[in-house]
Amino acid sequence: MKKITVVGTGYVGLVTGVALAEIGHHVVCLDKDVEKVELMCSGISPIYEAGLEGYLAHHLRTERLEFTTDPAVAIDGAELVFIAVGTPELADGSADLSYLREACMTVAEYLSGPATIVIKSTVPVGTNDLIEQLINEHALYPISVVSNPEFLREGQALYDTFQAERIVIGSENKATGELLQEVYAPLARPVFHTDRRSAELIKYASNAFLATKISFINEMAALCDQLGANVDDVAWGMGMDTRIGHSFLKAGAGYGGSCFPKDTKALVQIAKEVEHDFQLMKAVIDINDFQRHRILKWMKDHYTNMRGLRIAVLGLSFKPNTDDIREAPSLKLIEALIECGADVVAYDPAAIPNAKEVLAERICYAYSVEEAIEKADGCLIMTEWNEIKETPIEVYHYLMEHAVVFDGRNCYSLEDAKRAGVMYYSVGRNYAS
Numbered sequence: 001m002k003k004i005t006v007v008g009t010g011y012v013g014l015v016t017g018v019a020l021a022e023i024g025h026h027v028v029c030l031d032k033d034v035e036k037v038e039l040m041c042s043g044i045s046p047i048y049e050a051g052l053e054g055y056l057a058h059h060l061r062t063e064r065l066e067f068t069t070d071p072a073v074a075i076d077g078a079e080l081v082f083i084a085v086g087t088p089e090l091a092d093g094s095a096d097l098s099y100l101r102e103a104c105m106t107v108a109e110y111l112s113g114p115a116t117i118v119i120k121s122t123v124p125v126g127t128n129d130l131i132e133q134l135i136n137e138h139a140l141y142p143i144s145v146v147s148n149p150e151f152l153r154e155g156q157a158l159y160d161t162f163q164a165e166r167i168v169i170g171s172e173n174k175a176t177g178e179l180l181q182e183v184y185a186p187l188a189r190p191v192f193h194t195d196r197r198s199a200e201l202i203k204y205a206s207n208a209f210l211a212t213k214i215s216f217i218n219e220m221a222a223l224c225d226q227l228g229a230n231v232d233d234v235a236w237g238m239g240m241d242t243r244i245g246h247s248f249l250k251a252g253a254g255y256g257g258s259c260f261p262k263d264t265k266a267l268v269q270i271a272k273e274v275e276h277d278f279q280l281m282k283a284v285i286d287i288n289d290f291q292r293h294r295i296l297k298w299m300k301d302h303y304t305n306m307r308g309l310r311i312a313v314l315g316l317s318f319k320p321n322t323d324d325i326r327e328a329p330s331l332k333l334i335e336a337l338i339e340c341g342a343d344v345v346a347y348d349p350a351a352i353p354n355a356k357e358v359l360a361e362r363i364c365y366a367y368s369v370e371e372a373i374e375k376a377d378g379c380l381i382m383t384e385w386n387e388i389k390e391t392p393i394e395v396y397h398y399l400m401e402h403a404v405v406f407d408g409r410n411c412y413s414l415e416d417a418k419r420a421g422v423m424y425y426s427v428g429r430n431y432a433s
């Protein structure tokens with residue numbers, strides 16, 4: 001058992017802290033957000049992630065997990081310090097490293113002995129080298145830095161941690177790499193050792209590749225619409241080839257979230273710094289941005305004037321099973337609908353509190369699918385939550401003023417929509433009846 005500090009308790013830091021406690025370590029989580037820390041100290045998870053709160057409350061009781069805003073309490077005596085602060089996007093698309101720099105300075109100030117610093121934040125290639133230099137310049141004790149990029153998916157973060165397909169450890173000396181492997185040993189997951197720069201790039205390359213698959217199938221969807229083919233069938237037929245696989249080949253309103261949009265743009269910037277024009281990645285980003293314009297165009301063409309129309313939006317989070325709305329395509333479309341004069345009523349099983357912080361009272365909120373679509377002139381589906389997908393399509397026909405559904409996630413079959421008498425627009429299936 002090791003004393004481990006985790007700096008930053010967002011989606012990554014909190015899940016990491018909880019998982020490390022579960023496999024037997026003593027973990028102290030440090031965050032500068034007082035409100036968040038108070039919630040976590042009382043056993044409440046500040047984020048919606050299935051199962052997380054149970055583990056959190058359990059390990060507060062086992063006393064293997066603590067939360068504090070006091071760096072002295074958190075860092076004193078730590079052998080390993082995991083850093084999982086945000087690295088958001090700057091105006092030019094590059095990663096903002098200011099939170100990371102601040103966290104490193106805090107660690108340097110409060111270390112009470114030699115330590116290993118584990119960087120979980122997604123950072124541009126070479127950042128771990130700079131961090132090692134920065135902390136060693138300011139700390140009283142020698143430290144070494146290990147890159148340990150995170151691959152969890154929001155919505156299934158605990159599963160992805162306990163059943164990780166790989167744990168990537170990037171280190172410049174064997175001993176620190178092995179120390180981290182020992183920390184994770186109880187998870188019994190595959191570990192891949194490499195150098196720090198390669199580890200940093202594995203993270204960007206993985207997200208960029210998945211984003212590329214999404215934009216590829218969305219571009220195919222545009223072609224399907226023109227050629228009279230069905231993109232869901234095309235994707236299925238492609239994915240049956242195990243070299244291609246089914247995952248991330250779902251046409252829709254495009255990717256969002258706190259990772260793909262920023263990481264694809266950061267990779268373009270990383271390439272630019274070494275004078276490489278990453279054209280493929282630029283196209284992936286452009287196609288993704290274009291997806292929401294395609295959906296808005298369906299709506300504009302359908303209504304010609306949306307002023308005063310009641311439009312239900314189902315799903316706000318960037319994907320199902322999370323309350324995260326960062327870079328969610330729904331927000332951009334809602335802004336566009338407001339601009340067109342529509343009265344938007346939104347429903348999401350988990351993300352309404354977060355949406356209210358951004359959209360405030362500019363739209364209305366409903367507390368069920370049925371409440372949102374009742375008497376609506378149109379319905380826009382933006383997140384494929386089970387609750388939304390499992391709403392029988394007939395319900396739209398019965399409850400809406402005009403049963404017109406613009407489905408940005410292809411939740412229903414064309415046959416069912418037709419049978420229910422719903423006018424149904426979907427992505428890459430060339431159909432409106």
Ligand code: NAD
Nearest residue numbers: 008009010011012031032033085086087099103121122150
């Ligand atoms: P987040 O914004 O949810 O959480 C970051 C936390 O760090 C916040 O609670 C913030 O208060 C805290 N913080 C910031 N500066 C601090 C400081 N100096 N001291 C203490 N606490 C501080 O971020 P996240 O989504 O967990 O992402 C963290 C990193 O992991 C990012 O680099 C991200 O790209 C990467 N990542 C995220 C995911 C994901 O699904 N969210 C997946 C893989 C990798």
